[in-house]
Amino acid sequence: MTALLKTARPEDVFQDLFRTHESDQIGSKYRKRLAQVAITNGKSLIIDFDDLISFDPALARSLVEKPDDYITYASSAATAQMRVEDPEYAEHVGKIFARFRRLPEKTALRKIGAEHIKKIALVDGIVVRTTQVKPTIVSAVFRCRKCLEITVLDQEGELIHGPGSHCQFCKQSTSFELLQEQSKFKNTQEARIQERPEDLPPGQLPRYLEVRLEDDLVDSARPGDRVSVTSIVRAEKQAVGERGRLRTFNIYLDANFVDVVGKETEVVEITPEDEKQILEAAQDPWVQRKLVMSLAPSIYGYEDVKEGILYLLFGGTAKQLPDGVNIRGDENVLLIGDPGTAKSQLLQYVSRIAPRGLYTSGRGTTAAGLTAAVLREKTGGMILEAGALVLADKGVACLHPDSQVLIDGISTRIGHLFDAKNAKIAVTKAGYHLTMS
Numbered sequence: 001m002t003a004l005l006k007t008a009r010p011e012d013v014f015q016d017l018f019r020t021h022e023s024d025q026i027g028s029k030y031r032k033r034l035a036q037v038a039i040t041n042g043k044s045l046i047i048d049f050d051d052l053i054s055f056d057p058a059l060a061r062s063l064v065e066k067p068d069d070y071i072t073y074a075s076s077a078a079t080a081q082m083r084v085e086d087p088e089y090a091e092h093v094g095k096i097f098a099r100f101r102r103l104p105e106k107t108a109l110r111k112i113g114a115e116h117i118k119k120i121a122l123v124d125g126i127v128v129r130t131t132q133v134k135p136t137i138v139s140a141v142f143r144c145r146k147c148l149e150i151t152v153l154d155q156e157g158e159l160i161h162g163p164g165s166h167c168q169f170c171k172q173s174t175s176f177e178l179l180q181e182q183s184k185f186k187n188t189q190e191a192r193i194q195e196r197p198e199d200l201p202p203g204q205l206p207r208y209l210e211v212r213l214e215d216d217l218v219d220s221a222r223p224g225d226r227v228s229v230t231s232i233v234r235a236e237k238q239a240v241g242e243r244g245r246l247r248t249f250n251i252y253l254d255a256n257f258v259d260v261v262g263k264e265t266e267v268v269e270i271t272p273e274d275e276k277q278i279l280e281a282a283q284d285p286w287v288q289r290k291l292v293m294s295l296a297p298s299i300y301g302y303e304d305v306k307e308g309i310l311y312l313l314f315g316g317t318a319k320q321l322p323d324g325v326n327i328r329g330d331e332n333v334l335l336i337g338d339p340g341t342a343k344s345q346l347l348q349y350v351s352r353i354a355p356r357g358l359y360t361s362g363r364g365t366t367a368a369g370l371t372a373a374v375l376r377e378k379t380g381g382m383i384l385e386a387g388a389l390v391l392a393d394k395g396v397a398c399l400h401p402d403s404q405v406l407i408d409g410i411s412t413r414i415g416h417l418f419d420a421k422n423a424k425i426a427v428t429k430a431g432y433h434l435t436m437s
Contacts (some may be wrong), residue, residue: 010059010070014077014098017055018045034082037096038089043216044097045078046257049104063100067120067232071256074098097215099257100230109195110207112251116233123253124261125193127225128208132189133218139184142176144169151176189218193227193253197351197358210252220258230257296349299342308333309350313396347398354396 018030027035033045053060063070078096082089090096103122112121142151142163147170151163160178167174191213195206211229213220221227231253238246270278281287288307295306316329335343351359 010062010073011077011080013056013059014074015081017047017052018077018081021051021055031081031085034078034085034096038082038086043093043095044099044257046099046101047074049100049102052100053104064120066118067256068118071098071100071232074100101228101257101259103230106228108199109193109209110204112209112233112253114235117235117251119233120256121231121233121253123193123209123229123231124196124199125209125227125229126196127191127221127223127227128194129192129223130189130219130221131191133187134189135185136188136214137183138186141179141182143179144174144176146170146172146174150179186215187218189213191221193229196226210250211258212252212254213258214255217255217258221260226261228259228261229253229255230259231255296342296346299345299349302342302346305335305346309346313350313354350396351398357396357398359398 018028018034020028022029029051030045030047037043037045049060052063059070063074075096075098078098079090082093082096100120103120105122107116107121107123109123109125112123137155137160140153140155140160140162142153143149144151144167147167149167149169151168153161153163155161162178163176165173165175167176189212191211192208193211194208197206200206211231233251234254235249235251237249281290284290291310292303292306295310312331312333316331318329319327321327335346337343348359351357
């Protein structure tokens with residue numbers, strides 16, 4: 001297929017992929033997906049990038065280097081193929097968006113830089129905040145106040161751009177009225193993703209990037225979700241300084257696809273050699289003591305404490321009784337001891353070795369810092385930012401012995417946050433009332 005790209009239009013090559021890839025008696029892989037899009041009243045066709053590589057490597061390389069152009073070509077091809085598969089639905093929806101997933105290489109969030117601008121990248125992270133969904137105008141309809149003629153202008157950027165002070169029809173100096181009911185809008189949302197704890201270099205603070213979501217991608221992830229974002233890296237200018245425009249720009253991700261990895265417990269890949277060693281260790285009558293001694297070996301003694309922490313790390317089995325009551329399998333551990341008895345060091349060690357481990361400390365930790373915070377964004381709206389307990393869901397949250405949650409200045413217990421099998425954190429702030437898991 002590589003030779004075909006040199007002579008055929010990219011739209012035609014993409015449509016050949018949709019029409020012929022992995023065909024059987026029922027149809028091709030992507031014809032089935034387009035049928036599913038119509039059934040679910042969707043707007044997006046999800047394309048596996050490895051399919052594109054196997055079908056036409058040159059096209060795949062072109063998409064990585066010029067994602068704006070080639071994602072547009074793929075969307076045009078998906079829309080054209082939908083007109084073939086279901087003309088009525090194609091007329092109804094107007095446009096099908098091409099969404100790409102499973103890129104062969106992931107780019108670390110902290111490695112995103114100037115060399116990635118206008119390139120496509122796959123970035124992993126944790127969603128820590130999301131804004132409200134807002135309609136954004138994409139095609140503005142203006143009416144001249146003198147001759148009443150209509151002017152349609154496509155809109156880009158943050159501000160609405162009008163026709164100016166002169167009408168192109170009556171040639172007079174005039175003003176224009178924006179007809180909102182005839183203009184076209186799309187849903188937009190901003191999110192912030194932060195580096196995962198296991199991706200952090202030792203001693204480094206987590207970094208974050210803003211993500212722009214549009215159309216059917218809005219509300220695709222909530223604070224606390226782990227996501228893989230296929231996106232185009234872009235740069236935007238910062239606010240104008242007192243002496244002119246700043247030379248530095250802000251990098252953000254223009255999302256093409258958001259894959260929510262899920263809240264399931266982190267899965268460790270077990271090789272056949274690992275399995276053999278585990279089975280051999282299970283036959284050792286002293287295996288439990290060896291495991292206890294291997295936990296924080298630099299801290300001498302405290303075998304009972306280490307054994308309790310070991311049970312927490314292994315966890316138990318959740319059960320559901322016949323009457324519907326859930327008995328959680330996870331455990332909580334409270335360490336009580338005199339100062340200088342290695343409580344903090346044990347917590348820090350566990351947070352480093354446990355999947356999704358998170359350590360937080362401070363006598364004045366607020367409820368927002370542990371659960372969630374409602375903050376004001378730059379446009380005046382409110383945004384929700386996840387706290388430590390939400391980010392550590394299905395992992396281990398290590399709270400310093402001196403941590404006390406302050407709610408309205410009053411010390412409050414946090415034990416209720418751990419009482420349920422699937423703990424839900426209730427947030428009632430700034431007019432919001434919702435639960436986060």
